[in-house]
Structures are given as C-alpha cells and as structure tokens.
Amino acid sequence: MSTTSNSILLAPYRLAHLNIFVSDLERSGKFYADVCGFKEVFREPGISMIFMSNGNTHHDLGLMETMEKARIGRGGHVQASSGRGRYPGLNHLGFEMETEKQLVDSYHRAQERGLKINRTTDHLIAHSLYLSELNGFTLEFYADVTDDWQAVYANNVGELISGDWDPDASEPFAERKGGPAAELFESGSAPIRARNVAYAGLPVKDLAASVAYYTEKLGMSVTSINEADKIAVLSGAEPGRCDVCLVETDEVPDVRLLFGGVQVHEGQPIATSLAALRAQGINATVIGDGDRGALVVLDPDGIPLVYSTEPASRLLEEHGASIVEEVARLKKMTAAAKSNVA
Numbered sequence: 001m002s003t004t005s006n007s008i009l010l011a012p013y014r015l016a017h018l019n020i021f022v023s024d025l026e027r028s029g030k031f032y033a034d035v036c037g038f039k040e041v042f043r044e045p046g047i048s049m050i051f052m053s054n055g056n057t058h059h060d061l062g063l064m065e066t067m068e069k070a071r072i073g074r075g076g077h078v079q080a081s082s083g084r085g086r087y088p089g090l091n092h093l094g095f096e097m098e099t100e101k102q103l104v105d106s107y108h109r110a111q112e113r114g115l116k117i118n119r120t121t122d123h124l125i126a127h128s129l130y131l132s133e134l135n136g137f138t139l140e141f142y143a144d145v146t147d148d149w150q151a152v153y154a155n156n157v158g159e160l161i162s163g164d165w166d167p168d169a170s171e172p173f174a175e176r177k178g179g180p181a182a183e184l185f186e187s188g189s190a191p192i193r194a195r196n197v198a199y200a201g202l203p204v205k206d207l208a209a210s211v212a213y214y215t216e217k218l219g220m221s222v223t224s225i226n227e228a229d230k231i232a233v234l235s236g237a238e239p240g241r242c243d244v245c246l247v248e249t250d251e252v253p254d255v256r257l258l259f260g261g262v263q264v265h266e267g268q269p270i271a272t273s274l275a276a277l278r279a280q281g282i283n284a285t286v287i288g289d290g291d292r293g294a295l296v297v298l299d300p301d302g303i304p305l306v307y308s309t310e311p312a313s314r315l316l317e318e319h320g321a322s323i324v325e326e327v328a329r330l331k332k333m334t335a336a337a338k339s340n341v342a
C-alpha cells in the first residue's frame with residue numbers, strides 16, 4: 001500500500017471511470033456495447049443512467065442522458081443541479097482511492113485547507129467526494145465499500161443507489177474493498193474488445209499551473225512532460241499506469257474532453273478492428289504503427305475515444321500530440337460528412 005504525505009490533499013490510486021453526458025441513452029448504450037465491447041451492468045432509470053463494466057471495477061463508463069432538470073438521487077440527494085448536463089460531453093473523471101480511510105483522511109485535510117468539496121455521496125458500492133479542479137473539470141474521488149458490487153446491483157434493480165454521505169458517520173474501512181476482480185468480460189463480436197478505461201486527456205489553459213495542481217494538491221506523479229507539445233502525462237499510485245494526460249490549448253472542445261483512453265484485450269489486430277468499424281460505417285483512424293498504435297473513434301455524440309493494447313505511458317509519450325491532432329481531424333471529417341448528408 002502506498003503512503004500518503006500529509007502535505008498532499010488526495011492521492012488517487014488510479015483513474016477508474018469516465019462519466020459522460022450523452023444525448024440519447026439507448027443509442028450510446030448500444031454503441032458502447034455493440035461497437036466497443038463494454039457490458040451494461042446496471043441502470044438507474046430515475047436519473048437516466050447506464051453503468052458499463054467489463055469486470056475491472058463496478059463501472060468503467062457511466063452514461064447519463066442530457067436533460068435540463070436536476071438529477072435527484074436517493075433521499076433527495078442532488079447528483080446534478082438543474083442546467084448541468086444539458087449538453088453531451090464529460091461529466092466527471094472517477095478516481096479510485098485505495099481505501100476509504102485514505103478518502104476520509106483526504107476529506108478532512110481538504111476541509112482544513114479550504115479546498116472546496118462540492119458534495120459527498122454514498123453510492124452503496126462506494127463513497128465519494130467531488131470537487132472542481134483548477135480548470136473547472138469535475139473530479140470524483142471514491143473508495144469502494146463493498147467486496148461484492150454485483151450483489152448490490154442485483155439487490156437494487158431499478159432503484160436509485162446514490163444518496164448523501166457523511167464521512168464522519170462511521171469508522172472508515174482501513175483495508176481495500178472492491179473484492180477480487182470479477183471475471184473479465186470480453187465481447188466476442190464487437191469490433192473493439194474493450195478491457196477497461198485507463199486514462200483521459202484534458203484540455204488545460206496553463207500546463208505548468210495544472211501540473212503543479214495535480215501533483216501538489218491531488219498527489220499525482222509526473223510520468224512525462226513534452227515541453228514542445230505542451231503535454232504532461234500523470235499517474236496515480238498504482239504502479240505502471242498513467243491516468244491523466246494534460247494538454248495545453250486555448251481551444252476547449254465542445255465535449256470538454258480531448259479523449260478517453262481505453263485498454264483493449266490482447267489478441268485482436270488493430271487492422272481487424274479498423275476494418276470491422278469501417279464496415280459499419282464508423283469513422284476511425286489508426287495512430288502509430290500497426291498493433292503498437294491506437295484506434296481513434298468518435299462516439300455518437302462526437303466524444304473521442306482512444307483504444308490500444310499498448311501501455312498508455314508509451315503511447316501518450318510518443319503519440320500524445322498526434323492523438324490530439326487526429327481527434328480534431330476526425331471531428332472535422334465527421335461534421336463535414338453530416339453536413340453533406342443534411
């Protein structure tokens with residue numbers, strides 16, 4: 001288990017999920033299942049949300065349908081105030097802490113030092129705190145509180161699972177929960193065989209200030225910095241990973257996310273995935289060389305995803321700038337194709 005310096009407010013273990021707003025919940029659920037190989041594991045009709053996971057954790061992807069009105073959870077807990085989530089794109093990044101005790105200690109340090117916590121939530125499977133980082137992106141830090149998230153889902157079919165959480169209400173778990181990894185699901189038929197969400201690319205206005213914030217306040221480590229392209233790759237405490245790619249840019253994309261990064265199961269050549277996607281009329285391109293590269297794909301709302309079997313650290317270090325360029329090119333190409341059809 002990693003140690004946490006008292007000077008650091010939080011020290012996440014890994015990026016575990018992306019939560020995104022989508023304009024059509026069923027269309028996106030089908031896309032992420034049939035095209036990207038994720039499995040639906042739970043849904044909350046009351047807030048128009050689908051959870052998708054391949055066994056790595058209780059959800060790799062949270063899909064929430066866009067709406068004007070507030071999303072109200074269990075017991076009146078406000079999960080999103082009215083006006084938030086009107087447009088497709090990033091809702092939040094979900095970072096896992098190793099233990100609930102680390103999360104609660106972090107909560108107290110944040111309180112003592114005036115770091116604003118937007119809300120604290122009991123999801124039954126995990127306890128969470130949410131904050132707005134330097135650039136205004138919402139980050140969730142959570143710790144699992146059950147070893148059997150599948151049972152929680154099974155016992156709450158159709159119900160709301162998120163309510164208020166008082167971090168001081170009970171003694172936090174000092175050991176890591178979440179249980180043994182469930183047997184990983186691998187789609188045999190999807191063009192892309194996603195394994196887990198691994199990293200995310202965020203647009204930032206000031207790279208140096210953002211790196212300082214992510215390291216000094218959030219307790220992440222720098223894996224690499226590319227000064228020429230203004231890209232920094234950062235990692236949490238889990239060895240061998242990288243979780244966030246910060247890219248300095250003046251242009252924040254409409255979906256507020258440069259890309260979501262997905263690790264895919266070994267064994268399927270990228271060329272096979274590419275051909276299968278194109279056969280379905282889905283625009284996709286390859287960055288890098290052959291199976292050491294990555295597939296860039298836009299979801300139905302234009303949210304960019306990067307799929308690769310390569311370790312993200314090497315991929316982002318070598319191809320970070322190309323991925324950002326390719327996403328922009330693909331978005332323009334897709335927009336042009338749509339306007340031609342119209």
Ligand SMILES: [Fe+2]
Nearest residue numbers: 019062094140
């Ligand atoms: Fe979340």
